[in-house]
Amino acid sequence: MSVPSDVLPAGAVTVEDTVVPACAPWSARVAQGHHLRLIDLEGQQAIDFLCFNADDPAERYHAANTIKIPCQLYLGQGSVLRSSLARPMMTIVEDSCGGHDTIFGCCSFEVDEVRYGATNPECCQRNFERELAEHGLGPEHIVANVNFFMNVPVKPDGHTAITVSQSKPGDYVDLRADMDVLAVFSNCPEALNAATGAGPSPVRAIVYQPGG
Template identity: 35%
Template sequence: MSETTTLAPQTGTGFLLRAGDVLTVIDPQGGQVSDLFCFAADDHDEKLSSGRTIDYANTIFLTTGHLLYSNRSRPMLTVVEDTCGRHDFLLTPCSQDTFDLLYPEFDGAYHPSCLENLSTGLEPFGVKPDQIGTTLNIFMNVWPEPGGELHIDPPTSVAGDRFVVRAEMDLHVGLTACSAEKSNGGVCKPIEFSVTAAGDAGAAATGTGVPGA
């Protein structure tokens, strides 16, 4: 039986995803972003690259069939299923600085952030916060004006939407239930995910739990 892990609102985790394993990220309630970042498990100098991926895909709207590349132009993940169709690969993970600069209503108070949660989740693998770059912001609805201004609207995802990727190399993966209220329609909600080992039946849609380090 598949096992699904729930990330509580404004939390995150880190785990090993082996080549051929399939990661399914689910928005159980709708309207919630999940930040993803990853490193080659055998060399953290190789990591997910927004620039390389957008360059090779020639689009900012990544979906089924697209490859997600490393900074060394090697495929890290393949998108094998996407029921939402709108995600962001332009904006960095929210950080304390994000809330200090863009959320004046918090008046500089501490706020959970995706950068903190990714850093905590990936710390057991030896990852430092400064190594984490632009995340794939699953279900995030970012779109540009012709003049270049970016809009962040509520996610278009509905309850049960999923984004499924297959690992093309062994990876250390960080995943969050995004902490930024403005990115999630004003309310932060949980995210669910599962991992299916390479070769298991139904690998594109179901999972068998989180693999160990």
């Protein structure tokens, strides 16, 4: 199925196109050379993202390797998501937002209880656990994740916090798979801080084969 050229590059062939409801998880196998486009439909919606080598999930996204090789804390166009073996897993080939977080990990009932003395009805930790279970993976596979469309500035004195996202409605990141990956995300349910702007909202995930 071809999709409108105003959404994807000309000639692209859609493999999967899903509007992921607020607070829900999503996953798909993305073949090497295919792309995953994540669209923040309403803006300011954090997407907690992990990826694994589809054939050997012991090799997985590794935040520190992703940060230390380019010496860059934030992800944007051209950034490479590196594995635990320092290999490229996915490359951000297009990005209309920039400044994606690498350090804050995901929300959980436990950490929200400590931070806020309250919890949300859902959390990214549980979303990850549920979605990974679909692929035979357990909680031990959850590591520090990427937070697309989440703004976590770090001040010179080291202070850091989630602040209002710069993401606007329709902003997107486009990731090329550099190996066959299992991509997993939680559409963040966090309503106790700025991770989801005015509140959790839907996002769109498109897996496609580029044209040409």
